[in-house]
Amino acid sequence: MLLWPPKGVELHLRMAGDSRVHMDHDMEIGVTPTAVQKLPKHMREAQISTERTHLIADPIKKPRQRYVQKDGKCNVHHGNVQETYRYLSDLFTTLVDLRWRFSLFIFTLVYVVNWLFFGLLWYIIALIRGDLWHSDEEGWTPCVENLNSFVSAFLFSIETETTIGYGYRVITEKCPEGIILLLIQAILGSIVNAMMVGCMFVKISQPKNRAETLMFSHKAVISVRDNKLCLMFRVGDLRNSHIVEASIRAKLIRSQQTKEGEFIPLNQTDINIGFDTGDDRLFLVSPLIISHEINEKSPFWELSQAQMDKEEFEIVVILEGMVEATGMTCQARSSYLDKEVLWGWRFTPVLSLEKGFYEVDYNSFHDIYETNTPSCSAKELAAMVREGQLLPTLSLLTPELPKPYTLEPMSTHNPLSKEVDKGEEGERGEINGSAATLKDQPGLD
Numbered sequence: 001m002l003l004w005p006p007k008g009v010e011l012h013l014r015m016a017g018d019s020r021v022h023m024d025h026d027m028e029i030g031v032t033p034t035a036v037q038k039l040p041k042h043m044r045e046a047q048i049s050t051e052r053t054h055l056i057a058d059p060i061k062k063p064r065q066r067y068v069q070k071d072g073k074c075n076v077h078h079g080n081v082q083e084t085y086r087y088l089s090d091l092f093t094t095l096v097d098l099r100w101r102f103s104l105f106i107f108t109l110v111y112v113v114n115w116l117f118f119g120l121l122w123y124i125i126a127l128i129r130g131d132l133w134h135s136d137e138e139g140w141t142p143c144v145e146n147l148n149s150f151v152s153a154f155l156f157s158i159e160t161e162t163t164i165g166y167g168y169r170v171i172t173e174k175c176p177e178g179i180i181l182l183l184i185q186a187i188l189g190s191i192v193n194a195m196m197v198g199c200m201f202v203k204i205s206q207p208k209n210r211a212e213t214l215m216f217s218h219k220a221v222i223s224v225r226d227n228k229l230c231l232m233f234r235v236g237d238l239r240n241s242h243i244v245e246a247s248i249r250a251k252l253i254r255s256q257q258t259k260e261g262e263f264i265p266l267n268q269t270d271i272n273i274g275f276d277t278g279d280d281r282l283f284l285v286s287p288l289i290i291s292h293e294i295n296e297k298s299p300f301w302e303l304s305q306a307q308m309d310k311e312e313f314e315i316v317v318i319l320e321g322m323v324e325a326t327g328m329t330c331q332a333r334s335s336y337l338d339k340e341v342l343w344g345w346r347f348t349p350v351l352s353l354e355k356g357f358y359e360v361d362y363n364s365f366h367d368i369y370e371t372n373t374p375s376c377s378a379k380e381l382a383a384m385v386r387e388g389q390l391l392p393t394l395s396l397l398t399p400e401l402p403k404p405y406t407l408e409p410m411s412t413h414n415p416l417s418k419e420v421d422k423g424e425e426g427e428r429g430e431i432n433g434s435a436a437t438l439k440d441q442p443g444l445d
Helices: 007-029 033-037 041-047 085-089 091-097 100-129 150-162 176-204 207-213 305-310 378-387 391-397 422-428
Strands: 214-216 220-225 228-237 243-257 263-271 288-293 314-323 329-337 341-343 345-347 351-353 358-360 368-370
Touching: 085 091, 091 100, 091 176, 100 150, 100 176, 150 176, 207 214, 207 314, 207 329, 214 314, 214 329, 220 345, 228 314, 228 345, 228 378, 243 288, 305 341
Parallel strands: 220 341
Antiparallel strands: 214 228, 220 228, 228 288, 243 263, 243 314, 314 329, 345 368, 351 358
């Protein structure tokens, strides 16, 4: 008797049915079939088995393209600019913004062309008057004495505009056209000198060079301060001359989709780092830790540690102030990608008290140490503190500072905080890193 379907076909249909069940299950939990098809062939075949199990690989987080580089340069290129005449309307700023090799080339070219142009005019005047042929005759008064070739006319043009005054070539009083040309060259030469020398002076003294000695920490951290989650980073100034009226602000750069469906690829959201309280006005004598309190108005209010690891964003920080020596406005920029914001860390102290002065150790400027921090969101933490559920564990949020400023990995079975070994705690004691005085910190006298 003929069986239908055959045994091999029946097994094939059963496997196809299992694959359809897995596919329907993937659609329910939010995994699209296209994501599975993009996997390599051997991985796709390995996921289809006779058992009713299906392994779903976690998507690999792609590195985000920086909007602002670590050194402050904006990673944006302007393309398809049609109205290029706008650059010529502000010629001085255009010359200042050019690279040094182009600025030096234009600086040299402008002077050489100017000297050649007026040298040619002096040569034409001598040619029209006949000074090139009658200069050796007695009783002949040339327009410019000792001007008998284009080279001598070019040298006379340089001497006139630069006011060198060698005294060998000189204009005579019986040449009205030469006197007029001399006035024109003197006026235009002064304009050229003012513009080109001023351009080079501004380019040399640009305040952005002062920003090279302003430092930002390599990482930003999130930890607890006064029972509140805070986002923190450190800034410092390497020079003894201070930045006057220094202020700092921060922007959150991330993609956003509005309720109407509009997609904004690089939406900018303000991050409050003390605008209301005046903490954004800095007295930048020693390195400072800038803190952003994650409250109801913060864009990180509802983000927990697990959610923060999945987010894609960039934090741009901008430090502005006036250079004390010149009074010019200076701006320094840096940024932190999502992978550069570490949850549960603090900055190592860098200030120590010596005999008669405070000393800053810039070798530890970027150092951080791990601290006990709840993994929940700031909104959940505020609710727990308000309800009194976090009071028994508040002491766990202020870790000790061992000599290397690092803590051993701790277990995280407590959902609110990391557990500290009670034996070690009894031997070493607790040091409140946020409230301890300078004399209590390691390395301080």
